[in-house]
Structures are given as C-alpha cells and as structure tokens.
Amino acid sequence: MKLNIAVLPGDGIGPEIVTQALEVTKAICSKFNHELSYKEALVGAIAIDKTGVPYPQETHELCMASDAVLFGAIGDPKYDNNPSAKVRPEQGLLKMRKDLGLYANLRPINTFPSLIHKSPLRAELVDGADFMCVRELTGGLYFGRPQGRSEDGNTAYDTCVYTREEIERIVRLSYKLAEQRNKKLTIVDKANVLCTSRLWRQVAQEIEKEFPHIETEYMFVDNAAMQIIQWPKRFDVLVTENLFGDILTDEASVITGSLGMLPSASIGIHTSVFEPIHGSYPQAAGKNIANPLATILSAALMLEYAFDLKEEGALIRKAVDASMDAKVVTEDIASGEKAYSTSEVGEWVINFIK
Amino acid sequence: MKLNIAVLPGDGIGPEIVTQALEVTKAICSKFNHELSYKEALVGAIAIDKTGVPYPQETHELCMASDAVLFGAIGDPKYDNNPSAKVRPEQGLLKMRKDLGLYANLRPINTFPSLIHKSPLRAELVDGADFMCVRELTGGLYFGRPQGRSEDGNTAYDTCVYTREEIERIVRLSYKLAEQRNKKLTIVDKANVLCTSRLWRQVAQEIEKEFPHIETEYMFVDNAAMQIIQWPKRFDVLVTENLFGDILTDEASVITGSLGMLPSASIGIHTSVFEPIHGSYPQAAGKNIANPLATILSAALMLEYAFDLKEEGALIRKAVDASMDAKVVTEDIASGEKAYSTSEVGEWVINFIK
Ligand SMILES: CC(C)[C@H](C(=O)O)[C@@H](O)C(=O)O
Ligand SMILES: CC(C)[C@H](C(=O)O)[C@@H](O)C(=O)O
Helix, strand or coil: CEEEEEEEEECCCHHHHHHHHHHHHHHHHHHCCCEEEEEECCCCHHHHHHHCCCCCHHHHHHHHCCCEEEEEECCCHHHCCCCCCCCCHHHHHHHHHHHCCEEEEEEEEECCHHHHHHCCECHHHHCCCEEEEEEECCCHHHCCCCCEECCCCCEEEEEEEEEHHHHHHHHHHHHHHHHHCCCEEEEEECCCCCHHHHHHHHHHHHHHCCCCCCEEEEEEHHHHHHHHHHCHHHCCEEEECHHHHHHHHHHHHHHCCCHHHCEEEEEECCCEEEEECCCCCHHHCCCCCCCCHHHHHHHHHHHHHHHCCHHHHHHHHHHHHHHHHCCCCCCCCCCCCCCCCHHHHHHHHHHHHC | CEEEEEEEEECCCHHHHHHHHHHHHHHHHHHCCCEEEEEECCCCHHHHHHHCCCCCHHHHHHHHCCCEEEEEECCCHHHCCCCCCCCCHHHHHHHHHHHCCEEEEEEEEECCHHHHHHCCECHHHHCCCEEEEEEECCCHHHCCCCCEECCCCCEEEEEEEEEHHHHHHHHHHHHHHHHHCCCEEEEEECCCCCHHHHHHHHHHHHHHCCCCCCEEEEEEHHHHHHHHHHCHHHCCEEEECHHHHHHHHHHHHHCCCCHHHCEEEEEECCCEEEEECCCCCHHHCCCCCCCCHHHHHHHHHHHHHHHCCHHHHHHHHHHHHHHHHCCCCCCCCCCCCCCCCHHHHHHHHHHHHC
C-alpha cells in the first residue's frame, strides 16, 4: 500500500515527538512493505514567525493532497495571556479544522496499569476505564456567526449554531464506533436550556431507531462532568458538541493519570489529522525529554483510521505497552526508576517493531 | 432583628429538608432574639400541577417582598428526558433567576474530614480543599436572544451575550470575596475562542487594577476542568460565566465526596436565594431519609449573606460539624454505623443549638 502523509511538527516539543512517531511509521511501513511518502509543513507560532500566518496556504494545500496528517502541537508562551492579539497560533488550528472539514475529534480514554497511581482518582474507580470521547469539531460557538461587539464595545456576543446534517453525521459516526466497542452511546447536551441541544436530542432520537442494538443514553453536560469523575467506567462512547467536548475531553483525559500517553484522531471530509492531546510544552522544547508515546499512538490511530491497517496499528500499540513494561519511559511517567530520553524511547519502540 | 423570609420547598425531598432548615432557623432566631416571619409558596413541578406554571406570579411577589428565600429543590421524573415539553420545572428556576435578578451563584466547596474517603479523588489531593465558585447566573447562553430554529426546523441557534455591567458586577463581587478569603482570584473564560470571553477578560483586567493586593490569574475553561481534579487546593475564589459555571461547579462539588453537604447562595438585585446544590432526589421523597445538612448549611449562608448575622451562621456550622462528629447522619454519609432519619438529624442539630 502507498501511504501519502503530511507532517506538521508545529511548536515547542512538536518537532521532537513527531520525529519519533514518523520513524515508528517508517519502521512499520518497511516491515509490512508499505510505501511511505511524506512532506513537512509549517503550522502554529513557527508559521507566524516565518510566514505571518499560523496556517499558511501552502500547508493547507499539502494537507489537502495527503491521505492523513501527522500533527505535533502548537502554542508559544509569547502568545499566552494575550487572547486579543491579532494573529495567534490557535487561529491556525481553528482554520485548519474548518478548512479540512475535521468534523469529529476522537479521543480514546484508557488507562495503563503502570500509571494508575498517577491518576488523581482512587485506583479502583479508574482502573480499567476505557471509553471514547467524540467531540464535534467544526460547529457550535466556535464558528457560529454573528460574533462581535456592539458599536460602543460594551456588549459582546457569540452565536452557537448547529444544523441537522452536522448532528446526523457525528451521531451516526458515534453509533458506528459504539458498534465496534461495547454497544453503549451517551449523548451529552444541555437540552433543558439550549435550542441547539434540543435539535441535537431530536436528531439523535431519530437516528437511535437505526441502532436498536446499541444502548442509548442522554445526559446533561453538568451531570456528565460529574459522572466522568465519579464513575468513569460507566462510559463506552460519549458524543457531544464542540465546546462541551472541549471541556469534557480535557476533564476525561486527566483522570487517567497518563496525559502524555493519549492520542487523538480528527476525522475530516478532505483528510484526517492525528495528534497527541497534550500541548506544545515549551519548557521542555529542545531538551529531548518529552514523552513521544502519545504521538506514536497517534500514528497507530492514523494507520487504523486513515488506512484501515489494523495489524500495523496493533503492533505499534504492542510495542508501546512493551516499552512501558520494560520501563523504558520518559521522566513524566518514570517513577523512581531511570528516565529515558525522547529519542531513546522512540528507538526502543522501533527496535521492538523490527 | 426582624427576618422576613420566603420558603419554597419545591419537589421531591424539597419539603422534608426545607422543614429541617426552617426549624433550625427558628431555633437560632429564638436563641438570639430575632423575630422570624415566613410564608411558603409553590415552585417547580408541584407548582405546574397546581397552577399550570412552574414559577407562579404569587410566588414571585412573595419573593420580592422577602429579605431572603429559602429554597429546596425542583424536578420530577415525569419531566425527565422530555426537554421539549412545553412547560417544565426548570423553566421556573430560570424565570426566578431572571425575575429576581439573581446574578451571582456562590458555591463554597469544602471537605469534611469524616467524608474524605467518599471522594472519588485520592485523599491527599482533596483533604483541606476549600474554595468558592462564583457563577454568573443571569446572562450568557441561558438568556441570550435570538434563540430558535430556522423556518424548516433544520438549523438551531442560541446566542451568548454579555455586557460590561454584568461582568463588572460579578468580577467585583468575586474580588470582594477573595479579600475576605485567601486573596486569590481565578477568572475562567475561553478568550482564545469567544468574543464574550474576550470582553470578560478585558473588563476583568481593568478591575484587577483596583485590587492589587489580590493575586489574579486567568485560566481557560478546558484547563480549569483539569485543574479542579488535579489540584483543587490551588483555588481560592473562581469566577466564570453562566454555562461554564454550570459545568465547573458541578464538577467541583463531586470531588469533595459530600454532595449532600454543599449549600449555595444566589445573590440578587431584589432578594437572594439559598438552597442546597443537590437535586430533588425523587426516589427518596417522603421517606424521611434525605440528608438535610446542605439545606441547613444554606440557612447558615442566608443568615450570613442576607442578614449579616455572622455569629448565628457560625453556630449552625458548629452544630453541623458536631452532628457529624457524633455520627448522627443520614444513610448517604453514614459509613457502617447506624443511619439516622432526616428529622432525627435536624432535631439533633436543633438541640445542639439550644
Ligand atoms: C487551542 C484551542 C482553540 C483548542 C480548542 O478549544 O479547541 C484546544 O483547547 C483544543 O481542545 O484543541
Ligand atoms: C436545571 C438547570 C436549568 C440548572 C442550570 O443549568 O442552571 C441546573 O443545572 C443548575 O445548575 O441549577
């Protein structure tokens, strides 16, 4: 098979962790006789520095021409605490999501036995938790218009908009994911207050009929924020709108105690993007200490979702588990024992694959 | 002093727990020689059943004429999972908030040593956590207009609106609370995406200058959702807009392990409302098993915030702590030992006060 991917390292630790994930992908391709072709492009603060915009047209064209995008992280302290700066790295992220039609952000939340003690939750609550958060990524308050200020500047407004098509698309995708998993779908909204949520619930209740073998449950977002902490094992697939998803997926990711281990997939109309859920961690940039495993696991998701290469993805996962069993891990997850560097961990995983 | 209050028991366990809180208030008033006058009124599902609307005009007039409102809980299973029903109990709650101008919902989050083991978090993370969540309660997506559907019904929209005055009012209140506490304020928004959040941050940055002795920090809502679990002790006062507040305050309340113990105050223009943060718990209604302590502690907040009766409020708190030390508690927080009934717990607290 021929794999044609775009590589967007981004800012901070992005380049280091993406390098390892790319090397792992190369190792997989040579083992399974796939042909990998890839090109790199700029995104984020580094793109602003070099081109003036955070998501240059050239980068967009490369992504459009690729079957999948391997993404690092974006963000630079010089843009922090200045959310009204004219040009910001996050704008690149949002533009990329919109222009590539990345409508579904998938975040598998699972725990690693050797990291349970790092969870802020009591071990018995979180041990074995394994669910999938699906966040709608191109609608809602993030992109609704009008958005702005009154003439005197003293009133501000944002608009939350959802269409039937947007909701159908993501709810149907979520049911399909539930079919491949434990056959339960939790649909999170605020239908007791919001009109958009009532459309979500109405559309979901229609689609529910197509999936009688899946257990469907509806939950208000405030309740979901509680249940994720109180009883994470009750979830299988959880789907929600963009802003609720922003909040709930971050909440869900910290309960595992392994933030540095969690990958994500953003499924798009034109192509799909695979990236770790953690940020650009500028303090660690260039030090060869960042954990590359979330990005390596994102490469596994890429093989599975973008290329339907199940066996290849599974081998990466096995190699990551093995590196953890062998305690070849970076300082963020090493406890007591020796910490390895970013590249040492990457190389260990590659050798395991070979 | 003359205390003139409205009593709104509401649905489910509301009447039972409010009865205990009212008896406690009576005991305090007779001990400290205050004159208490009160009247009851309908709200919630029971108001719909009896009058057709969830917040009758008569109830509103009573509240307007009172110095404070003691509130139970609303909600009935017959309205659940039917968010598009024409008349619903929650509408009463929202109408009451708007009509009484209840702009600030205050939720003190604190832990009880004897309940730490009920927290989903590891004890060392949550033991000693003590912060105050301030949620803006009459603006944002909850009340912004336009809200509705396109003509064909296939597009839905909600509007988030905030004015400078609304933000100033709540941010200033939060700074004043921080002055009386540990002198730190966390302002939570999504200023990297929302225009309303950028107005929040701009206004907050102006008011910040008036309070140089308070440490101010700005945090994105997704980050706040993580930090509340990872490091709850870092917070002192946290302020945010309506919908973020809905989600974050519920998240914050479960980390204590003592949901049945948490009171709230909704500060208003015309009067203020005091209620437990838990719901109407219909399964327990009429069984005399519900925990009355959150409502009793809400009465303490009422004495402090509405009547500036500090000593009186403190005595209620002391009585509640004593009842817990004596293990005179309802089944939800009894562990192993005998569980007491709602009225037994209330009577114990009253006897302690006397
Ligand atoms: C950086 C920001 C705009 C972004 C979002 O809110 O979507 C981030 O928090 C995320 O979740 O990817
Ligand atoms: C019942 C509902 C409308 C309400 C809200 O969202 O404000 C509730 O969740 C709350 O927090 O008091």
